[in-house]
Amino acid sequence: MKLFLRSLIFGTVSLCLLAQTGCAPKEEKKAGSAITVWHWMTDREPAFQKLAEKYEAKTGIKVDFELYAPSDAYSQKVRAAAQGSTLPDIFGVLGEKRDFASYIKAGHILNLNTYMEEGFSAWKNRFFAKALAVNEFPDGNIYSVCPGIYGVPIDVMTIQMLYNKDLFKELGLNPNRPMQNFSEFLEIGKKLKEKKMQGLVSGWGEVWMIDCFANNYAFNIMGKDKVLATIKGEVPYTDPDWIKVFSLFKEMREAGVLASGLVTMVNKTAEQLFANGKAVFAFNGSWCVNVYKGMNPSLNYAAMLPPKASDKFPVSIWGGAGSSFMVNARSKNKEEAIKFLQWLTDKEQQVFLSDATNNLPANKDCLGKIPAILAQFADDMEATTHPNIWGVSEFPAVIEAMDKGVQSIIIGEKTPEQLAAEVQKVKERELAKRR
């Protein structure tokens, strides 16, 4: 009997301990004592830690920056925390606008409109309009989210074409006059073959950058309205303009401007190749400045808009808020969290972050103090667009069909017409499902 009782007590105590360690809510912490921030930005971690120390010295409030990388793992952690209501005071939402909307609808993210508009919108006016737009849900948005600004941009980014100036010279080209249009770009293919050099590198094995590249040219060839009409289902992907967009990939393959193995290349590999002077062109985001600096500080390169394929519409590039932070609507520390984010986006802190990490600051007043190469990325901020500000979303299955299909065009497996027909078929299937 004694043994039975001991076993029972042991079992009960074990279970209680298990419950305590596994399920204790994180929000038990005393309000105002510390702010917890979850982020995924490995390159910015040391700078964040320094800023946290500075903020604690100034206000007495401790800021715990907790790094969870890579970004995929971070996203899953945030989702899991949302399910268990254990999100930290400040966190970031990675992914598409519909996911962002779901977090808001589930009551996890605070509407910052009131804070942004205090004092004649002093906080709001600091930022690039396009950086805020990514975090904004306007009136009548398709996600049925209450209108407002739900995130604070920490930095901004643009995704552009880069070229190696030294390799340009070796090819007999003028490094100060990059190609002006798509035909000139294709012409370089001959020189690349002659000199046995690799052309464009990018993370097209990870596919989302293909989507980005294709969209840049869709905007250039048919304009924003027609692209959005396609997403709404009013224009089919078999439209001649879309076939023109898909044909550009075929033309690039045939001209030899694409690097060997591009379809299975991850962005890290592409960055290494470009940084080591093994490829003439790269298609990459402004975050690359820091990456290239780390890999090869003497790399001589410049950024440019992708060469236009049509004169009908301007080339648009993806850009806007690079990284944003959201405030947990259920946090007891939300007022402190907002004060901290206001401080973090002040000019002084933004200049520090930009210097330390070579990212474009979200605070537009800091632009005068950034390196020349970053300024080239910032110059084209007006040409930016992003799916998160279009107000309509394409079905993930359609995006996937398009990205994989473009890979098939690059390896010569499919024609642009076949791809257009396949994407349209998937689109019709998804539209039928929605109906």
Place this chain on the structure above:
Amino acid sequence: MMRVKSTLENYVFVLPAVIIFSIFYIFPFVDVFRLSFYDWDGILPNPTYIQLLNFKEILFQDRSWWQSIYNAGYITVIALVFQNCLAFLLAWACDREIKLKNFYRVIFFIPPILSEIVVGMAWRFIINDIDGANLINRSLTAIGLPNLVNNWLSDPKTALTTVAIVHCWKGFGWGFLIFLAGLQTIPRELYEAARVDGANAWDCFRKITIPLMMPVIVLVAILTVLGTMQAFALIIGLVGGEFAGHTSVPVLRILASMRGSSRFGYACAQGITFGFILVIISFIQYRFSKKSRA
């Protein structure tokens, strides 16, 4: 009374294990099964019940899912034949009195203990041309076969086979170890008796080794099927992902549904379907081996 007490005591001892098993295995399994009937993005608190629509889509509309099953099947067939034959032959060789047999045992077991992603990236470096050492193509050129030079990982005709071969290199050590353990349980007297009766090495292998090793062969085959069908990290390391569907496998499709499309309910249904396929394959293998043994 004593018996009841003793039974209760036993239950109390196993209770923590049962609870932990229930929390971390049974409950997630049941919940995955439940979620497979819902449309859920992994964030909103109230998933939408959609009956069997996820399964209907998987079975009748999702061509990329069946393509991934086919790809996994292709890798599995290569692993079953190539990897297991290699493992068996090497185990058989190491079971005999050869020099440095302990050294070989250690060497053959190194690939399985390496991380899949590391193996994938290392082989990518070995195989690829512009971002790697291009060793395969260089070797082919050096031995006078320049016409066989190819972009192995970026060519749709060779990508999946290259993945399968690297997978075999990574996995044959497990089979080797299990086969070797099995071979060592066969009494030596049987071979001696057979030799006295005039059997040669081939007869011994065919009439003694193979029949006595059959349960081990079945075990290794089942483990190979289960392990290979679920491989994905190696593919990410080698080709970065699904490469226009040519290297897509079921686990990559499930991940794509979860992370790319935020369709957690659909991903759960894919997981259930995939699990069901694996159970069927294992059952067929088991029945087949039972029949052949009989």
